[in-house]
Amino acid sequence: MIRTVAFLCLFCAYAAMSEPNYSLEEPLLYDTFPSDFLWGTATASYQIEGGWNEDGKGLSIWDTFTADPTNGNIANGDNGQVACDSYHKYKEDVQLLHNMGVNSYRFSIAWSRILPRGTGEVNQKGIDYYNNVINELLLYNITPAVTIYHWDLPQALQDRGGWLNPEIAYWFEDYSRILFKEFGDRVKFWITLNEPWVVAIAGHTNGEMAPGLRGPGILEYKVVHNLIRSHAKAYRVYHNEFYQSQGGEVGITLNSDWFEPVNATDPDHVEASVTKLQFMIGWFAHPIFVNGKYPEVMRQKIDAKSAAQGFAESRLPQFTEEESLEIMNSSDFFGLNHYTSSLVYPTPKSDISPATISWFTDDDVNEYQDAKWYKAASSWLKVVPFGLRRLLKWIDETYQKPIYVTENGFSDFIGNLDDMQRIYYYKHYINQMLKAIKLDGANVKGYYAWSLLDNFEWAKGYTEKFGLHYVDFNDPARPRTPKESTKFITKLINDHGFLP
């Protein structure tokens, strides 16, 4: 008997040690959101519009990246030439939004519809299309939240070096000015860049997304440098030339996971977590919200490693004094796209040779994946609701800006209408956001579910579905059908939160 108890206790102690409390489900908080809270769904131009060569639109890097169905870039060789056909069906999309009772909609503008060559001549038909979308939204009292760049760079600019060419800051500045001038009388909420981290890593480190370049440890640092410079120029244009007459806000949207220390009482694990956050969020947020410079921990680690690798200068560039001033304080809010969390602990694997170096090794931290965290269709998406609350608290304390959750959502393979897993995801993530607001005092002002529609999920084509509405991609009419999750979100918005 005693032996059994002793064994059980040992077992319990072991279980308690090796399995800290990562419980998925916590009791819900029954409370409501602030009355001026923005509720919306989000989409992006290349993922929904189609109309890829209509009305004078130029090619984008996604048209090019998907052009050859045999090159293996996209699951099933798919592309966004038609996608959800929102170029023609935007009125129906607005009806769906209206039916849900949202008060905002986040969508993006295709640069190559406005400027087919990226710079120079403006395509009036492109302007007309977005005027129609904006006016239709306003008819139903839905506030447009416009993303200026959601990854579909004009191919003409890629041909001139794309995000690797420092000149791009001026191209982006000019493009943004056109949007503020044409749409700013009605659009008061602007997001300059969507997820520059993904642009850098997927586009320039591992080549999984357009433009498909692979330059780990080198290219992503150059690209991010120019992305941040570009963002800041657009922000300054708005505040110097338009803010007085238009009075809107301009900010950036960053994506980040939460990094949970494997052992939260071990300072080394906590340091690993903060280091990961600095390499993912701080890379952008430190220059923009703090002091115009990259985070100290990045500066130290990348400088040291570059020197050890024999580079003449650090792979992490430096902003000039003038650039720092322009970049510092260049976002009116913190836009956060959040989907998932990872466990972290420190590892000393930092001195891999330049030949095998991956973007990861600059972190000096490694990740586990906890099998108990159940997954979405997307391989990287583990369902960890508490991660959103912890991340919101960290961002709130670190950067002290109003936060908008500009994307959050769940993918499956089937697109089934009875999407219980998606409802579970939204219920628990949104409740954790409510806890961040009510219990931690985080200044969160809005929430956009990704996504209004099943759509073109980049390299995964149409195989991973994030939609609140099912879209039949085999039917030329692309009919939309609300899933059960739409009803859940509609009720939540109508109730202003969680009723007991």
Ligand code: PNW
């Ligand atoms: C975001 N990751 O992308 C994008 O903003 C959307 O366009 C996209 O459809 C959505 O999330 C779902 O993927 C991400 O690997 C892509 O961690 C990859 C990651 C995160 C976000």
